[in-house]
Amino acid sequence: NAGVMQNPRHLVRRRGQEARLRCSPMKGHSHVYWYRQLPEEGLKFMVYLQKENIIDESGMPKERFSAEFPKEGPSILRIQQVVRGDSAAYFCASSPMASGSHEQYFGPGTRLTVT
């Protein structure tokens, strides 16, 4: 059973370009979470999704950021018109549906550098 997968592992974008980060949850997991780790800072929650639904996006910046988790395929975190301040490590995590188990399993992260 493969773990949570994220790609790309490293992404370099120029200011103004778009960044698309992908997260494939563990098999059988239908809950996905995105977290951001800014340089020299701790992890911060961004968004929580279930299949085809955004459940909690209270940690997402209001502009330029969006997330989706379609019925088929990976979850996508999309950042439009990137700025230098978007440079960070973006981690996704997944957890099983229901059953009361909320343990989250983390992916290896995508390190975004905006030049």
Added chain:
Amino acid sequence: KNEVEQSPQNLTAQEGEFITINCSYSVGISALHWLQQHPGGGIVSLFMLSSGKKKHGRLIATINIQEKHSSLHITASHPRDSAVYICAALRVNYGGATNKLIFGTGTLLAVQP
């Protein structure tokens, strides 16, 4: 004040020493994670616990729900234990749907040979 506080922020130990990292939280939680992150690396979940104590190899995690406090212990520490250790609280879900984690700022551990 952060909702999840860790101490110490930095810790240097000699190989073989017993290490304790503390975590206090001020929110209602349903569970608490201890995570490990190597520099530039990914995040590994070490424990998730909601009561009592868990042990895995040389690692032990305890939680006291009444005191809102958790500890991570490493016995017989080794240089390969050098990493950032992060506690993360899973906020109580009051009928809402969110399962988001609230993170401490991490403890940077360096174990010297």
